[in-house]
Amino acid sequence: MTRVLVWDVPTRLFHWLLAGAFLPAFVIALTTDDDGRLFPVHMLLGLVAAFIVGLRLLWGVVGSRPSRLSSFALRPSDLWAYARGAITGGARRLWTGHNPGASWAALVMFACVVGLAASGILMSRGVEAVEEVHEVLAWTLMGTVGVHLAGIVLHTLREREVIALSMLDGRRVGAPGDAIASPRPIAGLAFLALTGAWTGGLVQSYDPATSSVVVPVIGAQLLLGEGGEGGEGDDHEDEDEDD
Numbered sequence: 001m002t003r004v005l006v007w008d009v010p011t012r013l014f015h016w017l018l019a020g021a022f023l024p025a026f027v028i029a030l031t032t033d034d035d036g037r038l039f040p041v042h043m044l045l046g047l048v049a050a051f052i053v054g055l056r057l058l059w060g061v062v063g064s065r066p067s068r069l070s071s072f073a074l075r076p077s078d079l080w081a082y083a084r085g086a087i088t089g090g091a092r093r094l095w096t097g098h099n100p101g102a103s104w105a106a107l108v109m110f111a112c113v114v115g116l117a118a119s120g121i122l123m124s125r126g127v128e129a130v131e132e133v134h135e136v137l138a139w140t141l142m143g144t145v146g147v148h149l150a151g152i153v154l155h156t157l158r159e160r161e162v163i164a165l166s167m168l169d170g171r172r173v174g175a176p177g178d179a180i181a182s183p184r185p186i187a188g189l190a191f192l193a194l195t196g197a198w199t200g201g202l203v204q205s206y207d208p209a210t211s212s213v214v215v216p217v218i219g220a221q222l223l224l225g226e227g228g229e230g231g232e233g234d235d236h237e238d239e240d241e242d243d
């Protein structure tokens with residue numbers, strides 16, 4: 001069988017930007033103190049991750065067929081058959097888009113990032129009650145990434161297909177009829193431009209004196225240091241605010 005184009009440019013860009021935002025955000029959170037100098041980077045990366053998941057969900061409606069959420073294999077019976085095949089090595093169906101395991105893993109990852117951003121924002125506004133939710137979501141996401149990577153290794157060995165390559169060149173083994181017509185490069189550029197504008201807006205508005213940013217489009221101020229009771233960035237008595 002030949003390798004056919006299934007993942008368009010926006011989906012591939014999304015994938016590597018998400019991995020590139022999540023992993024350092026996770027490492028920073030585990031290795032530095034929440035009032036340390038690097039911690040605002042943790043929150044910035046998390047806000048970027050949430051933004052690109054938002055774009056990915058939009059692309060899940062208007063994107064190329066295999067990238068659409070409606071193409072995800074979410075039927076419980078398919079997941080069950082897939083899990084049985086993966087464990088026993090028995091009869092397996094080849095999926096050109098996401099298989100049931102990857103479809104569910106992707107959804108869980110999208111949901112975790114959205115939940116992490118929501119709980120993170122709440123914490124930075126002083127709602128400490130969601131701290132455990134944030135932690136559980138972070139570890140659920142990390143666990144899902146672990147299973148995701150294990151699935152990729154398993155697939156590579158069993159099917160003798162270096163599937164990791166598919167997130168680079170967009171191609172994987174499939175029937176010619178499963179191929180998409182275009183890699184959608186213009187949408188890829190738009191994806192990069194929007195993500196760049198969002199990230200640039202956050203970074204530019206960063207005020208080290210108050211450790212706060214202004215969220216682009218929404219215009220709300222968000223504290224990236226430790227949240228206080230009032231949460232709006234005006235309650236840090238120990239910082240000089242005379243500029």
Ligand code: HEM
Nearest residue numbers: 011015018019022097098099102106109145163164166167
């Ligand atoms: C070296 C590391 C990684 C490799 C080689 C890799 C590879 C892949 C591949 C090949 C797929 C497509 C699976 C399929 O055919 O169904 C995929 C999908 C996906 N991966 Fe990864 N991945 C890596 C790391 C990560 C990390 C760290 C994350 C999350 C933070 C992640 C999140 C996802 C998501 C969300 C999808 C679904 C893509 C979509 O539909 O938008 N991956 N990955």
Ligand code: HEM
Nearest residue numbers: 022025026029034043046047049116117120121123135138
């Ligand atoms: C990809 C997204 C994110 C991941 C993977 C992530 C992960 C984590 C992890 C693992 C911790 C450490 C929990 C602990 O053991 O103490 C943490 C703490 C924290 N995160 Fe995130 N986070 C993300 C996004 C965000 C965002 C967007 C914000 C805020 C805008 C945020 C704000 C915080 C705060 C304030 C803490 C400190 C909690 C405390 O110890 O008081 N995070 N995060």
